Amino acid sequence: xxxxxxxxxxxxxxxxxxxxxxxxxxxxxxxxxxxxxxxxxxxxxxxxxxxxxxxxxxxxxxxxxxxxxxxxxxxxxxxxxxxxxxxxxxxxxxxxxxxxxxxxxxxxxxxxxxxxxxxxxxxxxxxxxxxxxxxxxxxxxxxxxxxxxxxxxxxxxxxxxxxxxxxxxxxxxxxxxxxxxxxxxxxxxxxxxxxxxxxxxxxxxxxxxxxxxxxxxxxxxxxxxxxxxxxxxxxxxxxxxxxxxxxxxxxxxxxxxxxxxxxxxxxxxxxxxxxxxxxxxxxxxxxxxxxxxxxxxxxxxxxxxxxxxxxxxxxxxxxxxxxxxxxxxxxxxxxxxxxxxxxxxxxxxxxxxxxxxxxxxxxxxxxxxxxxxxxxxxxxxxxxxxxxxxxxxxxxxxxxxxxxxxxxxxxxxx
Amino acid sequence: xxxxxxxxxxxxxxxxxxxxxxxxxxxxxxxxxxxxxxxxxxxxxxxxxxxxxxxxxxxxxxxxxxxxxxxxxxxxxxxxxxxxxxxxxxxxxxxxxxxxxxxxxxxxxxxxxxxxxxxxxxxxxxxxxxxxxxxxxxxxxxxxxxxxxxxxxxxxxxxxxxxxxxxxxxxxxxxxxxxxxxxxxxxxxxxxxxxxxxxxxxxxxxxxxxxxxxxxxxxxxxxxxxxxxxxxxxxxxxxxxxxxxxxxxxxxxxxxxxxxxxxxxxxxxxxxxxxxxxxxxxxxxxxxxxxxxxxxxxxx
Numbered sequence: 063x064x065x066x067x068x069x070x071x072x073x074x075x076x077x078x079x080x081x082x083x084x085x086x087x088x089x090x091x092x093x094x095x096x097x098x099x100x101x102x103x104x105x106x107x108x109x110x111x112x113x114x115x116x117x118x119x120x121x122x123x124x125x126x127x128x129x130x131x132x133x134x135x136x137x138x139x140x141x142x143x144x145x146x147x148x149x150x151x152x153x154x155x156x157x158x159x160x161x162x163x164x165x166x167x168x169x170x171x172x173x174x175x176x177x178x179x180x181x182x183x184x185x186x187x188x189x190x191x192x193x194x195x196x197x198x199x200x201x202x203x204x205x206x207x208x209x210x211x212x213x214x215x216x217x218x219x220x221x222x223x224x225x226x227x228x229x230x231x232x233x234x235x236x237x238x239x240x241x242x243x244x245x246x247x248x249x250x251x252x253x254x255x256x257x258x259x260x261x262x263x264x265x266x267x268x269x270x271x272x273x274x275x276x277x278x279x280x281x282x283x284x285x286x287x288x289x290x291x292x293x294x295x296x297x298x299x300x301x302x303x304x305x306x307x308x309x310x311x312x313x314x315x316x317x318x319x320x321x322x323x324x325x326x327x328x329x330x331x332x333x334x335x336x337x338x339x340x341x342x343x344x345x346x347x348x349x350x351x352x353x354x355x356x357x358x359x360x361x362x363x364x365x366x367x368x369x370x371x372x373x374x375x376x377x378x379x380x381x382x383x384x385x386x387x388x389x390x391x392x393x394x395x396x397x398x399x400x401x402x403x404x405x406x407x408x409x410x411x412x413x414x415x416x417x418x419x420x421x422x423x424x425x426x427x428x429x430x431x432x433x434x435x436x437x438x439x440x441x442x443x444x445x446x447x448x449x450x451x452x453x454x455x456x457x458x459x460x461x462x463x464x465x466x467x468x469x470x471x472x473x474x475x476x
Numbered sequence: 477x478x479x480x481x482x483x484x485x486x487x488x489x490x491x492x493x494x495x496x497x498x499x500x501x502x503x504x505x506x507x508x509x510x511x512x513x514x515x516x517x518x519x520x521x522x523x524x525x526x527x528x529x530x531x532x533x534x535x536x537x538x539x540x541x542x543x544x545x546x547x548x549x550x551x552x553x554x555x556x557x558x559x560x561x562x563x564x565x566x567x568x569x570x571x572x573x574x575x576x577x578x579x580x581x582x583x584x585x586x587x588x589x590x591x592x593x594x595x596x597x598x599x600x601x602x603x604x605x606x607x608x609x610x611x612x613x614x615x616x617x618x619x620x621x622x623x624x625x626x627x628x629x630x631x632x633x634x635x636x637x638x639x640x641x642x643x644x645x646x647x648x649x650x651x652x653x654x655x656x657x658x659x660x661x662x663x664x665x666x667x668x669x670x671x672x673x674x675x676x677x678x679x680x681x682x683x684x685x686x687x688x689x690x691x692x693x694x695x696x697x698x699x700x701x702x703x704x705x706x707x708x709x710x711x712x713x714x715x716x717x718x719x720x721x722x723x724x725x726x727x728x729x730x731x732x733x734x735x736x737x738x739x740x741x742x743x744x745x746x747x748x749x750x751x752x753x754x755x756x757x758x759x760x761x762x763x764x765x766x767x768x769x770x771x772x773x774x775x776x
Contacts, residue, residue, distance in 0.1 A: 132740035135521065139740070157521035157742070248723050303635060307721060440520070440743040447548045447726060454637060454725035466547070473542070475520075 089145030099332020143367030152434030225352025331399030571656025604718020663697030
């Protein structure tokens with residue numbers, strides 16, 4: 063007993079010494095924000111973090127989330143964790159959290175009242191496992207947008223389309239003038255396109271019932287069959303030779319006028335901003351592909367892998383706090399084209415597309431979960447591969463693709 | 477009476493090799509056993525190590541069933557078959573031709589040897605990037621020749637689904653043929669001059685000498701080279717990632733990419749199953765070596 067209290071006193075004394083020293087720390091941050099707009103946004107984070115006296119050590123990973131995720135997860139599993147990492151909201155880090163590899167932010171969340179400040183509640187709830195807050199949501203991204211170059215349509219003697227169906231109708235005229243009707247990039251953007259078409263054609267309730275509740279009858283049924291027919295119509299107007307490797311190259315084709323339209327999440331807005339184009343004049347941003355304006359709650363969250371150095375742990379909490387502070391939320395989200403996590407900030411400097419997004423966000427009936435909040439990453443990757451092959455290989459019929467899709471939903475883990 | 481002596485013969489070298497034996501057993505053999513054992517479980521992200529955990533997570537052949545039903549895996553294995561066979565065959569043929577050419581007592585042999593062996597000094601990532609530039613339709617070979625006047629020249633293998641894997645074969649051959657040439661040349665140089673003289677006296681034409689006399693004598697070198705080249709082909713990863721990223725679409729995917737991508741995004745067991753299949757492929761490649769090694773002992 064005597065030794066126990068002596069040990070406690072010694073520990074308290076030693077930890078007091080550390081608290082007093084207020085060491086600044088280097089925090090390595092991994093992310094995959096490498097396009098023009100994204101890099102400008104992450105620079106805002108770095109600037110604000112460096113102002114706290116610590117140092118933001120940038121660990122950008124070239125490529126997409128699909129390239130970065132194995133790298134990030136293998137590093138944490140392998141015992142060489144970074145100080146902080148971007149991930150998408152949802153189940154990606156569930157196993158790591160369950161293994162106790164992530165820092166617990168509950169104290170900080172309580173102190174700063176995140177439960178009341180951050181909206182929508184689904185994002186912080188997604189970051190809460192067994193009552194503990196394990197990540198901080200930093201922005202909201204939605205994937206249901208169609209981006210069109212108005213000048214390209216006007217030059218072709220057409221009215222800029224108000225929705226997806228009008229684009230399909232305009233496609234032959236555009237192709238006749240040598241314009242790519244729909245620019246598409248390989249990999250996960252095809253998943254974005256096909257999921258957007260699912261929401262637009264089958265509606266949000268069906269989409270959520272299939273992805274979240276794993277309703278097999280619905281997945282194999284006529285509503286989803288119509289979706290695969292719509293994807294079939296899309297792949298018919300896309301020349302495989304026009305497909306580009308990266309999402310921002312596809313957006314770049316629309317910006318430069320070589321392509322007429324692109325389906326991409328609202329992060330494409332950052333690219334148009336860097337190109338100094340004006341929404342409503344040079345380009346149109348159509349939420350819900352112009353059909354039913356809805357938004358999913360994608361975005362980015364930051365996890366902080368547990369670190370042995372107490373100075374780094376302290377810096378991690380400072381970074382989490384900085385990321386949801388008012389000034390940084392405004393600065394970061396304006397550059398990125400995403401929506402902030404808080405309502406109490408001034409976004410008058412936001413462009414028209416962001417304002418459209420904010421308006422939709424205000425109506426909870428128009429907001430639904432992101433795919434990674436409903437399905438595990440492995441199943442999402444398999445669906446991505448099926449959709450990519452369906453898009454590229456014209457020999458695969460819509461019925462065959464739907465059967466493969468149903469198989470994946472059937473085998474997805476609860 | 478011989479047995480105790482043979483155990484303690486060369487004792488110092490045996491002790492010196494203990495660290496290597498330890499590493500081989502724990503890392504290679506142990507790692508392999510863990511991989512194969514994990515392929516019969518359903519682990520997602522975190523690895524398991526105790527027998528009880530393996531028993532709890534056991535799912536039989538489910539991972540292998542999923543593997544062979546996955547379109548992407550079928551494409552990957554097919555591509556590996558194409559790449560492996562084309563790469564091995566052409567590396568041998570071209571490498572042997574180059575070695576024969578070097579063996580003709582030409583002037584500047586050292587210069588030529590260096591030139592042909594240089595690409596092998598480059599990593600596959602660099603090879604992939606260089607060939608990505610060369611094969612780029614806009615500003616690579618196709619663009620350059622078009623600017624020179626041949627307007628209809630086309631060499632778009634990189635962006636062509638049917639041909640992307642063959643673009644990988646070309647880049648791989650450029651990098652790896654030098655090694656085959658060097659190994660074959662060493663084998664050729666090991667042939668006694670007497671054999672050549674005897675063949676010349678007998679009036680056998682040179683090409684027949686090569687095929688029917690020299691090559692059978694070079695069998696150990698040929699088998700060693702085959703094992704090195706073929707096992708390298710099975711493991712192709714960085715070349716594909718640097719050259720085509722597995723694209724366009726899934727057309728140039730290879731098994732190693734599938735293993736890497738599934739292991740760390742929630743399907744660890746699936747990745748180990750794919751890895752075990754690749755191990756099987758490598759074991760098959762070793763069969764010729766086994767035949768030569770143990771066949772020889774029988775003869776002795």
